Amino acid sequence: MTLTATPSITATRLGANIGAVVEGVDFDDFTPEATEQLNRLILQHGVLIFEGVHATEEQQEAFARCFGTPYVYPLTRHANPEGDIWTEFIDTADSPPDADVWHTDLTWVPDQPKFGILSAIDVPATGGNTMWADLYMAYDRLSPVMQKFCESLTVVHQIGSNILDPVARNAGPAAAAFLRDNYPGIRHPLVRTHPETGRKVLLLAGGFMKHIEGMNQDESDWLINWLRNYINDPNFHFNWCWKQGDLGIWDERRTNHRGLSSHYPQYRCMRRCTVTGDGQFSGI
Ligand SMILES: [Fe+2]
Numbered sequence: 001m002t003l004t005a006t007p008s009i010t011a012t013r014l015g016a017n018i019g020a021v022v023e024g025v026d027f028d029d030f031t032p033e034a035t036e037q038l039n040r041l042i043l044q045h046g047v048l049i050f051e052g053v054h055a056t057e058e059q060q061e062a063f064a065r066c067f068g069t070p071y072v073y074p075l076t077r078h079a080n081p082e083g084d085i086w087t088e089f090i091d092t093a094d095s096p097p098d099a100d101v102w103h104t105d106l107t108w109v110p111d112q113p114k115f116g117i118l119s120a121i122d123v124p125a126t127g128g129n130t131m132w133a134d135l136y137m138a139y140d141r142l143s144p145v146m147q148k149f150c151e152s153l154t155v156v157h158q159i160g161s162n163i164l165d166p167v168a169r170n171a172g173p174a175a176a177a178f179l180r181d182n183y184p185g186i187r188h189p190l191v192r193t194h195p196e197t198g199r200k201v202l203l204l205a206g207g208f209m210k211h212i213e214g215m216n217q218d219e220s221d222w223l224i225n226w227l228r229n230y231i232n233d234p235n236f237h238f239n240w241c242w243k244q245g246d247l248g249i250w251d252e253r254r255t256n257h258r259g260l261s262s263h264y265p266q267y268r269c270m271r272r273c274t275v276t277g278d279g280q281f282s283g284i
Contacts, residue, residue: 019238128263
């Protein structure tokens with residue numbers, strides 16, 4: 001079936017390569033035409049922002065369901081496979097923001113989510129922006145020699161202390177041990193082909209990248225650190241200052257993101273859910 005675009009939906013590109021603001025979406029009625037158009041826009045722009053929509057939990061979940069099954073996180077799923085899909089990020093003076101490092105979510109699980117969806121529930125007037133880096137462009141800008149070299153490499157991704165420590169604090173040492181024991185690491189190619197666009201993309205995931213197979217540890221550390229620094233190039237970036245009620249959706253397979261901590265110690269509350277991926281990038 002060919003669906004026609006919904007004429008009321010418009011996207012305005014804000015970043016040079018990624019990031020667009022979308023208008024004209026009815027959050028009470030996601031028609032098949034609108035869903036198909038939005039999926040195309042996500043693939044095209046990498047990150048979409050809907051300003052001031054003030055989505056309720058029900059609307060955010062319905063939005064996620066347009067693109068697949070909302071993802072239930074490993075610890076929650078362990079307790080109840082049909083469990084809660086929400087993660088709330090509440091930053092206070094006593095609970096500082098802790099996502100201020102480039103990553104894509106959950107490369108240490110076999111079914112990494114494909115889209116992240118974040119609602120700005122309560123945000124300060126300034127600061128606490130989210131930044132995204134375009135990993136298509138990061139791959140494209142490598143020399144042909146470096147592209148070929150990276151394509152030959154496999155990286156072991158593993159859950160780290162940045163997640164295990166807060167889990168141990170908040171849910172107890174047994175919960176942290178469960179994650180460590182059940183998610184011992186997964187192998188991913190350093191360069192993968194996006195399953196929906198067919199474009200080559202670097203698979204980078206900050207601290208989850210532990211080791212490059214076949215390399216001595218110092219060689220592996222060197223290349224992983226080089227790649228982490230490489231995506232600091234502002235030419236790759238889109239940067240959004242959240243206002244109350246904004247909602248963003250991004251392609252986890254094409255981007256890295258980081259939540260800046262510049263609003264600390266001000267209060268900020270964000271609500272996230274994610275959409276289960278297709279499993280095509282799970283291991284090799
Ligand atoms: Fe994240």
